[in-house]
Amino acid sequence: MALAALFCATPVAAQESPRIAERTAQTDIPLEGPRGAVRLPQVTLAITVAPEGRSISGRAVMTVQPTEQLEQLQFDLAPRFTIDAVYVGEQSVDRSDYANPDGLLTIDLPQAIPAGEPVEVTIGWSGQPHEAVNPPWDGGIVWAETPEGQPWIATAIQGEGCDMFWPCIDHSSVRIGTLDLLISVPTPLVAAANGRLVWSHEVDENTVWHWQARDPNNYGVTLQIAPYEVAERDYESRFGNTIPLRFWHLTGNEEGANRLLGEMADQITFMEERFGPYPFGDEKAGVAETPHLGMEHQTINAYGNRFRPESNGHDWLLQHEFAHEWFANQLTHASINHMWLHEGITTWTQPLYLEWARGEMLYDAEMWRQRQRVWSRVPLVPPEGELPDYNDREARWGDDIYFKGSWIMHTLRYLVGDEALFPAITMLTYGTHDPEPGNLAPVSRTTEDFRQILQDSTGRDLEWFFDAYFYQAEMPRLDVMQDGDMLTLRWHTPSRLPFAMPVEVRIGDEVRTVAMADGHGRIELDWPSQPYLVDPRNRILRYDADVEAWQNRDPAQ
Incomplete structure (x- = not known):
């Protein structure tokens, strides 16, 4: 025409x-x-x-x-x-x-x-x-x-x-x-x-x-x-292709735009190392300065964070929206009910990137900051046909898809290990274990797709994990009871399946693992008054009364 x-x-x-x-x-x-x-x-x-x-x-x-x-x-x-x-x-x-x-x-x-x-x-x-x-x-x-x-x-x-x-x-x-x-x-x-x-x-x-x-x-x-004016540079990928990096910015922001293009280059290095090739390298990796905070538009992410420096050395908004090129634009949820696949995995890439760029302390600090915004009042994956309300401030589903989703990934990392989890995420994202530029097509996924891929990767039945974390509103609760020198641990969830999450316990200088195969287990102390600490590295997403009390505090006090 x-x-x-x-x-x-x-x-x-x-x-x-x-x-x-x-x-x-x-x-x-x-x-x-x-x-x-x-x-x-x-x-x-x-x-x-x-x-x-x-x-x-x-x-x-x-x-x-x-x-x-x-x-x-x-x-x-x-x-x-x-x-x-x-x-x-x-x-x-x-x-x-x-x-x-x-x-x-x-x-x-x-x-x-x-x-x-x-x-x-x-x-x-x-x-x-x-x-x-x-x-x-x-x-x-x-x-x-x-x-x-x-x-x-x-x-x-x-x-x-x-x-x-x-x-x-x-x-x-x-x-x-x-x-x-x-x-x-x-x-x-x-x-x-x-x-x-x-x-x-x-x-x-x-x-x-x-x-x-x-x-x-x-x-x-x-x-x-x-x-707009345009800041630009090219990135030579580990996969052998050249990716155009472009930042459309307002007059006077050239210095900030060029700085963030440098950060974006580092982020590509991290994302390609962890997950696979930038999916749209044949087009561009683009950013546009916007009057609102930001959003993940395929190859032209919106950026409105005003080029402010951060103490950890990177712009969180740029990193979050850019990670969506993998988890939203390459991997797209099959329906909004599975929106945590976009937001939760992307939110988890932020502490992962900080761990890669700055060390473990920043990973742990970011995970704790995120933990304070896990509400778990409604299921993370609503039943099919039931459309969730992102802006419902009572249900807080719009928070949980980010922060509960990220913490579930953190807990999975503990449960199955990096050697199983990251290849499973690559398969989830690309539909292949060996993605290459020039041979990529977006995929549409559900939470059950992720479970099947992860089960194939680990050889383990993970229905108990997915049911408790994704399809139930209430977080798993861990009861710890002591009788003399014996500790008894028991998980409680609304799921019909026993929650078989192993639990680490630090006793003295030693960290021991309680298997919890049927949702409960026992471990013996050396003497009845010996100090101990359950989940000493904070690896498991579970109910925390202190976090709940802090969330429910009167903001006027």
Whole structure:
């Protein structure tokens, strides 16, 4: 389609912003009907951004491949947008044959599409997208200004999904084969986006930026717009490929951006050594300075931590979002119920990186800081069909996917050892034990996938571990009872399975291990009043009354 045709829609004028629709506010609504019966091998999105009206307009040209015969197509799109046109192939769809009253855009097809037969579908839309209230946690589009008063725009849609600003199938398991993203912004603004830059051209008073990405996940498709400058360097990988490192930053932040590119190079060295190759080295490792804190957009992570130095020598936000290139963008959860795979493993990479870069003390210090934010009031993996609420401050699931997930990985490290755990994570992430650049494709995973892979790696049945930590709300509790010189240890969990977590006990200068095969065990002291310490290296995630009391303290006191 010609460039002029792609940008034929006119942005609407500014108007009062309606409330976000219920369906649009929730990502990963189960795939049912036509939404679950299509593949998207190629999508072209041409989006015009009008900062003065806080509006966008666009054309989506999608190659749709049905997996079964379809008489309808369905896409997710916020109902606040006006649908300007719908085409199936070259045929215009009459206005009476499509509707989007609640955010489920349903198109009655002129004729049924057979299974496996690709068809080109074009959707034009325009309007004012929902403005983020507290990005990135309560998301949408951020309309801000630089210190010089120029437009500074970002998208942050993790919890809400891609339908916040473009027609898509809003589910974590859906990938686009190839995405061409053409973003038109007023000159001299720069649009930084996913993948590799194909070209940029001035069209009238706008500049069009053409980006192309392979296999993007939907919520990672992003617009980052500002009068950016670019800091750049290249990284020579241990795998023999060269990775372009790019940082789009505001004027005056060149020194900080170059410093963080150096940190990113170190982080690649660590991540590739521990887990495997950077998954998108054929495109770039990119960062864009944003007016909100940050988010993991594939190959163009959002960074808003203001280049502040830290006592441990690295920028935690840069490291966290960059680790998501492995655990979110290469490995993607099959549904939001398994979001801990993104956030928990990524959060664990922070103490791991500190251990690698600065030593064991910083690993332990970071793990203890994280332990204080484990709440465990609801299951970490909710039942299928039950959509969790990230922002529920009572349930605290939005904390646990980070910090409980990280502590579970810490405990697994103790249980199975590095020699089993890290190869299992590589298999989980790439689908192979021997990943190589140029031969990588993203994978979609569940918590049960992880269990099966880890069981294959260890040769052990770990259902008891996964049931207690992922599917039960209450953390395991360890009772320790003494009778004379005999200690009896007993685990308690809501699980139907005995919690067979071995427990270390330090007696004098010796650390002994109690097997706990059926959830309880015994160990003898040398004399009844001999001091002892259970779990002396704090390796096991378990209920801690002191942590709970601290969490429940009155903040006014």
